[in-house]
């Protein structure tokens with residue numbers, strides 16, 4: 001593996017050439033000298049990841065490395081699925097000195113991992129159960145979540161931060177209950193505490209959160225308890241994990257689907273996979289001593305490839321989020337209602353300059369591109385309406401998406417154990433280790449468990465133990481919250497001014513955005529903006545720059561227009577209309593980077609427009625007939641004879657009518 005790394009770093013051409021001859025993996029190892037054990041290996045890995053001149057191997061080189069893994073000379077581990085879990089596994093395994101490949105059907109984090117609530121949970125909800133059921137197991141979950149929360153934030157400081165979350169209390173019992181609960185949470189967190197929680201009076205609360213209603217459920221606000229959790233940019237963190245794994249030596253490939261698993265006839269052991277490159281249409285085999293199935297909600301479909309009668313282990317549930325304009329919530333404060341009148345959780349969180357709102361999950365079938373239903377969107381709007389003094393309108397919904405949570409049961413566990421939110425690692429078919437369940441927050445610990453299981457299964461010989469708890473992802477090492485000032489002071493970007501393109505200062509919004517999205521590598525993006533005349537914004541009102549498209553195509557395996565608008569930048573999630581307007585320019589730049597012809601450009605535009613339709617902003621909302629009539633009778637009439645606040649909510653339905 002070390003040889004492969006060195007060769008790749010000499011340049012893609014060399015690798016492709018040697019891979020084609022099938023020899024590169026057998027060359028005498030250069031590694032003995034630079035691979036020590038223990039902490040020195042951490043140092044070496046860190047150096048490789050934070051080398052300012054490091055460039056990830058090209059897609060062609062990665063594919064060649066996978067093709068070069070033959071039955072006689074297999075990879076140690078092949079990971080299927082490029083979500084948080086799969087990329088975490090690839091990074092962990094490759095930094096233990098193993099030879100690793102990863103294939104992802106669509107894009108890194110195109111599944112659930114880009115569709116989360118973006119919270120890095122410390123496990124407050126487990127605490128309640130731990131206390132009331134005196135359940136030590138639940139308390140252990142809290143400890144674990146708190147530990148992982150701290151490490152995720154430390155290891156990707158540019159993409160994660162602590163977020164204060166306000167819990168409104170409408171009677172004094174709630175005040176005491178939440179205050180005591182959250183104080184206990186602080187206590188349990190101890191050194192892993194982000195910031196101390198505290199109580200604010202109703203007056204103070206409204207100053208901090210001006211849109212908070214002073215009355216809810218017919219009761220007046222008594223005060224709020226504010227506690228801290230983590231927040232992240234989920235898809236960028238996921239892409240960062242993939243790129244970090246690539247820099248450390250893993251052969252990661254997106255737009256590559258496993259279409260079948262390869263089995264050894266005699267032993268029945270999974271020994272590899274047949275892969276289809278969805279960009280070229282090419283199919284090839286790759287071999288590994290152990291295959292790790294990290295396909296999230298789809299992990300059963302892979303288990304079925306090896307055994308048609310495999311008992312499903314996933315019980316999918318889906319969650320919908322909507323994005324609202326920034327004026328719904330203040331910039332630095334979230335709102336979480338742990339229990340609404342019908343017992344659901346409702347939240348509103350500031351994110352990348354807009355507001356995300358959502359509620360708890362519901363059951364769902366598994367689909368490739370989940371879409372939110374109109375009634376789910378209405379439900380969220382109605383739920384937040386109770387806690388806000390803003391007029392909540394359907395027309396304000398800038399984007400809305402649905403994600404499928406891979407809730408898992410362990411097939412080897414004895415029958416009727418209840419579904420848990422914790423992860424499952426199992427090898428129910430020899431050579432195929434499945435890792436699923438869990439959550440984003442615990443991806444690193446999940447990966448560690450999965451790699452341990454894979455090492456055991458394949459009798460692999462890692463060079464060192466797990467290093468990921470102290471390993472920063474690319475762009476994180478040396479990053480500082482004030483790093484954006486350097487970008488603001490040292491770079492210019494081209495701007496449109498009265499119809500002319502002129503150089504202008506890198507404004508603070510753009511500088512801050514680049515610094516958070518790319519960490520220490522933001523300077524590389526800023527240099528492209530300045531030197532290649534790619535400094536204009538892609539969409540009015542958003543800080544995303546043209547230079548990012550070129551940068552992501554060169555350094556982050558951005559292979560399609562959707563890859564850019566959904567995962568490299570987050571425009572599709574923030575505002576589908578803005579994303580749609582940015583598309584022609586995004587495609588133009590990608591066409592230059594990847595040499596796309598006209599028909600490919602047309603295909604990209606069509607596909608991206610189709611994709612955006614699955615994000616139900618008010619522009620994209622398609623109102624089914626039954627819903628429409630249902631609303632007419634239920635909505636407007638009930639709106640007319642109830643209180644003023646109800647009316648504010650239900651006027652939405654009338655706005656929709658005019659919208660049609």
Ligand SMILES: Cc1cc2nc3c(=O)[nH]c(=O)nc-3n(C[C@H](O)[C@H](O)[C@H](O)COP(=O)(O)OP(=O)(O)OC[C@H]3O[C@@H](n4cnc5c(N)ncnc54)[C@H](O)[C@@H]3O)c2cc1C
Pocket residue numbers: 080081082083084085086103104105106107108109110111112113114115116117118119120121256257258259294295296297298302317318319320402403404405406436437438439440441442
């Ligand atoms: C609504 C919602 C909100 C959430 N909020 C939070 C939160 O705030 N905090 C938190 O910690 N967690 C949260 N979670 C949980 C978290 O998002 C998931 O646990 C996590 O993203 C799962 O990652 P994964 O890698 O296992 O799955 P995925 O991200 O789904 O990755 C699986 C990948 O496998 C690929 N794949 C499938 N089949 C194949 C194949 N045949 N070949 C190749 N590739 C294949 C898919 O394309 C996909 O990209 C939330 C989940 C949901 C649904």
Ligand SMILES: *[C@@H]1O[C@H](CO)[C@@H](O)[C@H](O)[C@H]1NC(C)=O
Pocket residue numbers: 217218
């Ligand atoms: C609100 O409280 C008033 C007075 O206590 C009561 O008459 C009314 O029915 C309540 N409304 C709701 C919606 O509970």
Ligand SMILES: *[C@@H]1O[C@H](CO)[C@@H](O)[C@H](O)[C@H]1NC(C)=O
Pocket residue numbers: 265266267268307
């Ligand atoms: C291989 O696995 C299949 C399905 O799990 C099983 O039916 C078959 O008997 C196994 N064969 C051997 C040689 O173990």
Ligand SMILES: *[C@@H]1O[C@H](CO)[C@@H](O)[C@H](O)[C@H]1NC(C)=O
Pocket residue numbers: 277278279280281
């Ligand atoms: C990629 O996958 C999509 C969807 O499955 C399919 O329509 C398309 O033809 C594939 N492209 C190639 C080049 O194989």
